[in-house]
Every structure is written in C-alpha cells, then in structure tokens.
Amino acid sequence: MTAVAIHQEASNRLASLGLEAQSLQRTVLRADAEARLISDLEPPNAEGVTRYNKTNRYIREELMPSGWFPDNTQGYCRTVHPGREWAIVASSGDSDTGLWTPNRSPSTKYRKGETTEKAVTQNFFQTSFDLGQAFQLEAPIDDDGQVVWYLLYNVTEDKIFVELSLPDRIEGGRITHWAERIIIDPIDRASSVSLPIGESPDDGAGDYTVDVAML
Template sequence: MCNAVTQGYLARARLTQNHPRIFHGYAAWAETVASLRDQLRPHGWEKFDKGNYELTVHAERELAITAATGDEGTGLADATPSNKCPKGSNTIEAINLNNQIDLFQDLMPLPSTEKAPFTTWILLYHFAQDEIRSELSLPSYIDAHGKIRGWKERIILRSIPLDARPVDVRPPKLPDINIEIRRRA
C-alpha cells in the first residue's frame, strides 16, 4: 500500500507549474489507484468502477478499497483524520453499507455479482512537508458536508520520509549526431 502512495506522490512530483493546478491532486490519486490495483491483482483483487467510483475489490472476501487524500491527521495514531475533499453519494452509500453489514452480517443474503455488499476501506494519504503519511481505514460516519468523521478501524502505515535535498540529474554524454537532409531529385 505504501508503494501505491509513493507512486502517486511521484506522479504528482513530475508535474510542472504549467500543468493545471487541479491536475496535481488528480494525477496523484489516479496513479495511487492504478498502482494499488497493479500490486493487488496477483492476490485476487480486481478493478471495479461503480459509476466513476473507483474501487479495487476482492469479490470472494467481499472487500473493497478506494483511495482518497486525507487531512493533516492522516497517519497519526492520536488524531482523527478526515478526507481533504468532500465525498459524494457513492462514499456515503459505501459507509452506510459498512454499517449495515456489521449490524446484519448473519442475516445478509448472499451477494450477487452485480452489486456485492463490499465492506469498503479507504486508503487515506497525506503529503506533508517532510513525509508522506497514510493509513488503511474503515469509515463509520460521514457528515452532511461529505467529510468522514468516524472510523471503525484504522491501520496506520509506515510514514515515508521525503528527503528535501535536491537531486542533481545530469543527462548522459552522447556523441553529436549529424543527419544530412536533402531533397529528392
């Protein structure tokens, strides 16, 4: 999971000031999702897109993971983190389903392949000044403004230190290549 978050950070870090501002967060999120799927696929996980709600699911285990940027409390054991940007109806529905599955676990009908009642976890990540903090957490409460305010379980992942020293990248020395261009006769 940490590798997926690192890949998201690297995608964001490769962008310039000429990229649209909104694209920095989108690129980090998209690469985190893609990398997570790449890593989990050999273990029985699959891509699942529910109305543009990007999930990585393990149908047999009835588990789903989505990714989201978190606030400053992300990855800190003594904090209660939240998502950075408000979430919509798909996240609200997933959290409500998480709560229903807990209440009626023994009474739930067998899932259909179309709308399996996944327990949805969130890979929450935060790019701080000197580190990347992340956690895999199970949300339990979302407020009217789309902010997750309660968690049933939080698995704090190791932080990834960011080295502030600049890296000197030098292109390799290659011989000059001369290409003669002539018009056809």
C-alpha cells in the same frame, strides 16, 4: 469506538485482509513520484488529480497478481478483494491521517458524492455488530455491498502519512468517523522506488526499495 491497529498489530490486521504494509507504501510512493512531475504550467488541481489517479492505478498493479480486480461502477473507483467481500478506495486525507492521537480522527480532505455516502452507510450496517474478536467481518455481502476500506494518504513536505481505514460515518460530504483504523508507518518522500532491470513500471511487479520513517 474506533478500533486502532499500529505496528505489528497493523501488519497482522492487514494480513487478515490479504494485504501487506509494503505494497500500500509502494503504492503511495510511486504515485508521489508521478505527482512530483507536475509543473506550475498545469491546472491548479493537476497534482492532486494525478496523485489520486496513480494511487488507484498502482494499488491495482500491486494487488491484481493476487486476484484482486478493478471495479469502476458508477464512477466509484474500487479495487475489490478476490472474494468480493471488501474493496479499497483511495482518497486524500487531512492532517490527522496516519497518526494516532487520542481523541482525534482523520477525515477525507474533500467532500464525497452520493455513491460514497451510500457505501459508508452500508459499512455502518455491515460492521456495527461484526467488529468483535479478531475484527472478523461476517455480515452477508452482495455484489453491490462490499465493505469499503479507504486508503487515506496525507502528503507533507518530507513525508507521506497513510492508513487503511473503515469508515462508518459521513457528515457534510466528508468521512469523519471510522469503525477501524490500520495505521501504516509513514514514508520518507526521499525514498527511492526501484524496479528490476528490464522491467517497466507497467508490469506492476518486482522488487522495490522503500525506506520507512518511524515516528
């Protein structure tokens, strides 16, 4: 059974992982601003590739000041918690992403490779007996076996739906089942992301304005 956290419970669960909803919202909104610059003169997959690349860049900019660090081993782009216990991977999701609907669950939009399959399988064995009270993850972890969370995003014409979720099953190359879902409030794509005067986006820090649309 999938554990689902929304609203305040989601904020509390994110805090237990060393995260804040606003930093994840800023991440996907900044990536969206970059993806919007893609024109019809570029290759058909340019927008999706740009969104994925920038999401990974900006989540690292958000989290590295808190001690998180990048790891691209075997081409598997992870942002790793300072304690090395868990990591975050960004991925596009389907239309169920960021929404809580009984008896429905999101899946990754595109098929994943062998490295992802290995990570999801590792998640299953590490969390099968550890999602107890307060969702504490206490399984032994080694350098090659962090619990891997997925930052899923789905972009519609006017909103970005996002969640941070822990996969435990992959079928046909797509992640289809989740041990835990932390659903974050959707973001209005018309929101602005502002940086302090004199600070470049590369600095990866500072004040932002993110308007959140509640459903």
